[in-house]
Amino acid sequence: MSAQVHALAAPTPRTAAAAATARAAPIAAAVSNPRAAPAAERFAPMSFKVFTARDLDRIPQLARLSPEQRFEMKVVAAVLPFRVNQYVIDELIDWADVPRDPIFQLTFPQRGMLASEHYERIARLIEGDADKDALEAAIAEVRHALNPHPADQMQMNMPLDEHGKRIDGLQHKYRETVLFFPSQGQTCHAYCSFCFRWAQFVGDKELRIASSEARVLHDYLRTHTEVTDLLVTGGDPMVMKTRHLREYLEPLLRPEFDHIQTIRIGSKALTFWPHRFLGAEDADDLMRLLRQLVEAGKHVALMAHYNHWKELETDAAHAAIRRIRATGAVIRAQGPLIAHINDDPAAWARLWKTEVRLGLVPYYMFVERDTGARHYFEVPLARAWEIYQQAIQQVSGLARTARGPSMSASPGKVEIQGVTEIAGEKVFVLRFIQGRNPDWVQRPFFARFDEKATWLDQLAPAFGEAKWFWQDEYEAIRAERLVG
Numbered sequence: 001m002s003a004q005v006h007a008l009a010a011p012t013p014r015t016a017a018a019a020a021t022a023r024a025a026p027i028a029a030a031v032s033n034p035r036a037a038p039a040a041e042r043f044a045p046m047s048f049k050v051f052t053a054r055d056l057d058r059i060p061q062l063a064r065l066s067p068e069q070r071f072e073m074k075v076v077a078a079v080l081p082f083r084v085n086q087y088v089i090d091e092l093i094d095w096a097d098v099p100r101d102p103i104f105q106l107t108f109p110q111r112g113m114l115a116s117e118h119y120e121r122i123a124r125l126i127e128g129d130a131d132k133d134a135l136e137a138a139i140a141e142v143r144h145a146l147n148p149h150p151a152d153q154m155q156m157n158m159p160l161d162e163h164g165k166r167i168d169g170l171q172h173k174y175r176e177t178v179l180f181f182p183s184q185g186q187t188c189h190a191y192c193s194f195c196f197r198w199a200q201f202v203g204d205k206e207l208r209i210a211s212s213e214a215r216v217l218h219d220y221l222r223t224h225t226e227v228t229d230l231l232v233t234g235g236d237p238m239v240m241k242t243r244h245l246r247e248y249l250e251p252l253l254r255p256e257f258d259h260i261q262t263i264r265i266g267s268k269a270l271t272f273w274p275h276r277f278l279g280a281e282d283a284d285d286l287m288r289l290l291r292q293l294v295e296a297g298k299h300v301a302l303m304a305h306y307n308h309w310k311e312l313e314t315d316a317a318h319a320a321i322r323r324i325r326a327t328g329a330v331i332r333a334q335g336p337l338i339a340h341i342n343d344d345p346a347a348w349a350r351l352w353k354t355e356v357r358l359g360l361v362p363y364y365m366f367v368e369r370d371t372g373a374r375h376y377f378e379v380p381l382a383r384a385w386e387i388y389q390q391a392i393q394q395v396s397g398l399a400r401t402a403r404g405p406s407m408s409a410s411p412g413k414v415e416i417q418g419v420t421e422i423a424g425e426k427v428f429v430l431r432f433i434q435g436r437n438p439d440w441v442q443r444p445f446f447a448r449f450d451e452k453a454t455w456l457d458q459l460a461p462a463f464g465e466a467k468w469f470w471q472d473e474y475e476a477i478r479a480e481r482l483v484g
């Protein structure tokens with residue numbers, strides 16, 4: 001696919017003075033007419049221009065890399081999804097600091113992302129001009145070796161209908177929260193190199209979790225009154241037209257959905273394309289929709305994905321945040337701890353401080369999941385905890401809302417609370433923040449300290465225990481779901 005250009009009438013920041021002048025006007029407009037969509041600040045129009053694996057040679061900044069480095073990128077991008085846009089290239093990456101720049105590492109393929117044997121295999125086929133079928137077969141094998149659906153997502157999280165048939169496009173793992181994957185939102189404005197949902201972007205239909213049917217969502221929520229929270233996720237739902245989002249969300253204002261108190265929308269658009277929230281007619285309608293949901297009494301939260309404070313430096317990002325907050329929606333910030341990008345306490349402390357200054361609520365520091373290029377991005381749990389602890393010690397109470405480091409594992413969200421010594425044994429102190437059984441939540445449990453472990457399945461119970469307190473129950477739940 002060649003580079004695509006979408007004229008989204010998007011604004012772009014150009015001068016600090018222009019941005020400062022523009023800032024005052026929308027606030028005044030919103031105050032004088034509280035029902036109007038919060039006004040966008042004035043930015044010069046900018047087109048949304050996206051680059052995929054086939055466009056690597058068209059990115060002028062890559063010319064500064066060696067031909068070998070560019071070839072390595074092509075090999076990796078043949079296996080793992082790659083997509084970046086002009087805004088990220090021009091506004092977020094410091095090309096003088098490439099390849100170390102964190103946003104470059106966040107978006108561009110790196111050779112180390114593939115294990116050597118996988119890399120060599122694909123490289124040889126590309127160099128040898130192998131036929132298309134042979135190359136595609138090899139790529140598919142490598143992808144399937146990369147654990148495309150971690151934490152039993154396909155088998156255990158997708159709800160079943162009354163006939164025991166899987167309901168596509170939904171996940172219901174924790175009692176209160178349903179995840180919805182609208183099919184129009186199963187892409188992003190750019191792709192993160194470490195993406196744990198990478199399998200959704202490689203065009204393998206078997207690996208996609210998506211639904212385009214508002215009816216499926218509404219039927220499920222109507223009959224599941226135990227659900228209080230809906231999380232619309234992707235990909236990035238903010239790639240959708242507002243009219244699609246409206247089709248899913250507006251019906252939730254009907255009394256039959258009173259039990260849905262919170263609507264969360266997962267998104268990285270504030271980083272990858274903040275102009276989504278500025279300027280264009282569709283952006284105005286999005287602001288109206290958010291405000292309408294808030295005014296009807298729903299808690300609306302944009303679950304913004306951030307990895308580095310550099311994502312929060314542009315005028316467009318600031319303007320988009322102000323505009324969303326003016327609707328009454330809350331922005332909660334979360335993201336994984338990733339080697340080569342943010343495995344540094346100072347980077348996290350600065351990120352959390354910046355978030356609080358801009359009115360965002362720090363929410364989660366996640367552990368990189370056991371999928372895709374994890375060996376390149378993962379950070380040992382012991383180091384993750386040190387980074388969390390050293391970062392949280394540097395920030396004020398308002399930024400200490402960030403939980404973590406947390407693993408979204410199959411039994412639940414498990415947080416590393418600390419490392420300590422009990423009865424002469426060095427242990428990790430763990431707790432469930434969320435569990436498949438709510439009774440597991442907040443019960444401390446202990447794992448033998450292991451300085452290399454990077455995920456829950458690499459840990460063993462401490463004090464000579466044979467199993468975790470939750471293990472029998474979890475295995476019973478798992479066996480039941482896998483048979484179902």
Ligand code: SF4
Pocket residue numbers: 187188190191192194195196197198234235236267268305
């Ligand atoms: S924004 Fe989320 S879903 Fe999209 S590429 Fe990044 S991690 Fe993956």
